[in-house]
Structure formats: structure tokens, C-alpha cells
Amino acid sequence: MTGAERAKPLVLVAACALVDDSGRVLISQRPEGKPLAGLWEFPGGKLEDGETPEHGLIRELDEELGIAIAPSSLIPLMFSSFSYADFNLLMPLFACWQWSGDVTPKEGQALVWAAPAALQDYAMPPADEPLKGLLPGLLDCVRSASAGS
Numbered sequence: 140m141t142g143a144e145r146a147k148p149l150v151l152v153a154a155c156a157l158v159d160d161s162g163r164v165l166i167s168q169r170p171e172g173k174p175l176a177g178l179w180e181f182p183g184g185k186l187e188d189g190e191t192p193e194h195g196l197i198r199e200l201d202e203e204l205g206i207a208i209a210p211s212s213l214i215p216l217m218f219s220s221f222s223y224a225d226f227n228l229l230m231p232l233f234a235c236w237q238w239s240g241d242v243t244p245k246e247g248q249a250l251v252w253a254a255p256a257a258l259q260d261y262a263m264p265p266a267d268e269p270l271k272g273l274l275p276g277l278l279d280c281v282r283s284a285s286a287g288s
């Protein structure tokens with residue numbers, strides 16, 4: 140590990156692959172004026188002090204999308220670890236098939252429901268690149284495991 144990497148703060152971000160009845164996943168476009176503007180990402184955001192990943196994510200999805208999610212509906216799927224220029228990101232990605240309320244872009248953001256394999260066609264933050272290829276198989280795996288239980 141280099142001295143420069145060690146000097147950066149570790150930022151915890153919780154994100155979610157919301158999956159609709161057709162198996163499509165929701166992605167959201169980062170607005171102009173923010174770092175990585177224009178790129179597509181999984182809804183979610185930075186955890187506040189003392190928050191668990193689940194509760195931070197539930198708060199973010201309420202703020203960003205106007206939906207309510209029970210902690211038990213958040214299924215841990217995978218994580219990303221990536222060193223950005225000014226921080227080290229650690230981002231658990233949950234999957235969720237159940238929520239209440241209609242998905243609404245509360246912050247004026249563009250939203251797209253995309254087939255998991257079609258995420259390859261969207262420009263996403265570098266931290267998300269390794270997740271794209273793994274997502275379709277992992278979602279299938281979790282779906283069949285929960286159907287069998």
C-alpha cells in the first residue's frame with residue numbers, strides 16, 4: 140500500500156440493485172455539478188455517522204426515490220473497493236425485490252430500468268465496472284436460492 144493511498148479517508152457508501160418484476164435493475168444518472176456527473180450508478184449514498192449500511196441505504200432510497208424498504212428486504216450481493224483520487228471507497232451492493240411506494244426521481248435525476256446484462260452499455264463510475272459483469276449471474280443465483288428455500 141502506498142503512502143498516498145494510506146492518507147486517504149475510507150468512505151462507506153451503501154448502494155442497491157432494485158429489481159423490478161421483469162428482472163430489470165434501476166440505475167440513476169449523477170446530476171451535473173457533482174463529481175462523476177453524467178455517469179450511471181446504483182441508487183444509494185454515503186453513510187452518516189453511526190448508521191448501519193442497511194439503515195443508511197433505506198434513508199437514501201427514501202430521499203432519492205420516495206420508496207420504503209424493510210431491512211429484511213435488503214439482500215447482501217457483493218461489494219466494490221476502489222481508490223479514487225481523494226478517498227478510498229468501500230461500497231456494499233445490496234439487491235432488493237420488495238419495496239413500497241412508486242419509484243420517483245425525487246432529486247430530478249434521470250432513471251432507467253435496464254436488463255442486468257445491458258449495464259455494460261452504460262457508462263458507470265470506475266468502482267462499478269467490476270460489478271457489471273457479475274451482476275446478472277449473482278441476481279439469478281439469489282433468485283433461485285430464495286425460490287428453493
Ligand SMILES: Nc1nc2c([nH]c(=O)n2[C@@H]2O[C@H](COP(=O)(O)OP(=O)(O)OP(=O)(O)O)[C@@H](O)[C@H]2O)c(=O)[nH]1
Binds near residue numbers: 152185230267
Ligand atoms: N450511490 C452510488 N455511489 C457510487 C456508486 N459508485 C461510486 O463510485 N459511487 C461513489 O460513491 C459516492 C456516493 O456518494 P453520494 O452520492 O452520497 O455523494 P455525492 O458525491 O453525491 O456527494 P455529496 O452527497 O457529498 O454531495 C460518490 O463519490 C460516488 O461517485 C454507485 O454505484 N452508487
